[in-house]
Amino acid sequence: MSRAQIVRRHGGPEVMQLEDRDPGAPGPGQIRIANKAIGLNFVDCYERSGLYKVELPFVPGNEGAGVVTAVGEGVEDIRVGDRVGYIGPSGAYAEERLLPAGRAIPLPDHIDFETAAAAMLKGMTAYYLLFETWKLKPEETILWQAAAGGVGLIACRWARALGATVYGTAGSPEKVELARANGCHEVINYREQSFAKRVRELTGGRGVDVVYDSVGQATFEESLDCLRPRGLMVSFGNASGPVAVPNLGILATKGSLYVTRPTTKTYFASTAELRHAAKMLFAAIGDGTLDIVVHQRFRLADAADAHRALEGRQTTGSTLLLP
Numbered sequence: 001m002s003r004a005q006i007v008r009r010h011g012g013p014e015v016m017q018l019e020d021r022d023p024g025a026p027g028p029g030q031i032r033i034a035n036k037a038i039g040l041n042f043v044d045c046y047e048r049s050g051l052y053k054v055e056l057p058f059v060p061g062n063e064g065a066g067v068v069t070a071v072g073e074g075v076e077d078i079r080v081g082d083r084v085g086y087i088g089p090s091g092a093y094a095e096e097r098l099l100p101a102g103r104a105i106p107l108p109d110h111i112d113f114e115t116a117a118a119a120m121l122k123g124m125t126a127y128y129l130l131f132e133t134w135k136l137k138p139e140e141t142i143l144w145q146a147a148a149g150g151v152g153l154i155a156c157r158w159a160r161a162l163g164a165t166v167y168g169t170a171g172s173p174e175k176v177e178l179a180r181a182n183g184c185h186e187v188i189n190y191r192e193q194s195f196a197k198r199v200r201e202l203t204g205g206r207g208v209d210v211v212y213d214s215v216g217q218a219t220f221e222e223s224l225d226c227l228r229p230r231g232l233m234v235s236f237g238n239a240s241g242p243v244a245v246p247n248l249g250i251l252a253t254k255g256s257l258y259v260t261r262p263t264t265k266t267y268f269a270s271t272a273e274l275r276h277a278a279k280m281l282f283a284a285i286g287d288g289t290l291d292i293v294v295h296q297r298f299r300l301a302d303a304a305d306a307h308r309a310l311e312g313r314q315t316t317g318s319t320l321l322l323p
């Protein structure tokens, strides 16, 4: 029998319960995967708490990697025994799961299961944010909020490799050092000082071209104060709570700013888009642009502890759950 974490009501980490659960045989267009490693992501917390709408009961988890154990009718390009990784839909906190075959990505030899589960959702997000939401250029300057986090460590390294000037924020002296070692030219401890004031100093008063902010409520408005006139605010997460839509006039008074609120669901709507981003990520890992390190490991049975650590700002970089 296979085990999975099940959420039957929204709430804190304790609502996840490890239960026996047979995922069943794959239906048409589906595959069954025996997970070898599962990625922990903040979206898992939003779905567990009810901030993001999901139908109950459900198995959380949006990232993983493992071996295909069965394929359903009509699946042609994936076979039993293949090594695959995936991002979404939820259902990853399980020893075995079903997945639409179009969401599975065959893993090249140089990507092991832990690397895939540690890098795919975070790294493919970094990819679309740096290459598609805004095509970052070498002469540009960005601010990345929570630069020592899972997405942050990968994205700042990648942005630095593109030649951009990268400023980051982080919430402790240790995190500041970690972000500095992973691509940031300068890191601001935003628990100790105003990051907008420091960004103005660093940019000679001009402001940065783009702010990437996944902290959300606590930093949104001050992030706008970091931008140059007509700069872009990319608000892509809610670690501190969701951002209420502001009076749009604020964008005029702060310099005719642009704001976008992107999600992987739109950027990776098709299998072709998904696989293209994975290809770019795997190439960046293969050529050494990115160095994927697992910073924390928990047993699948201890998923609640992993959520407490992530929401409590106790983690850095990528975290895995191991079945």
Ligand SMILES: NC(=O)c1ccc[n+]([C@@H]2O[C@H](COP(=O)([O-])OP(=O)(O)OC[C@H]3O[C@@H](n4cnc5c(N)ncnc54)[C@H](OP(=O)(O)O)[C@@H]3O)[C@@H](O)[C@H]2O)c1
Residues within 6 Å of the ligand: 040, 041, 042, 043, 121, 122, 125, 146, 147, 148, 149, 150, 151, 152, 169, 170, 171, 172, 175, 214, 215, 218, 236, 237, 238, 239, 240, 241, 262, 263, 264, 265, 310, 311, 312, 313, 314, 315, 316, 317
């Ligand atoms: N839109 C998309 O397509 C997309 C895709 C993937 C991820 N995301 C978003 O990207 C963000 C990063 O995801 P992740 O999984 O890599 O998480 P993470 O960055 O590893 O963890 C979140 C970090 O946010 C900072 N933070 C600031 N205030 C916080 C608060 N009140 N509560 C908790 N954390 C706070 C903490 O760093 P400090 O201690 O340094 O402040 C914390 O470590 C999340 O908001 C996630 O939803 C969005």
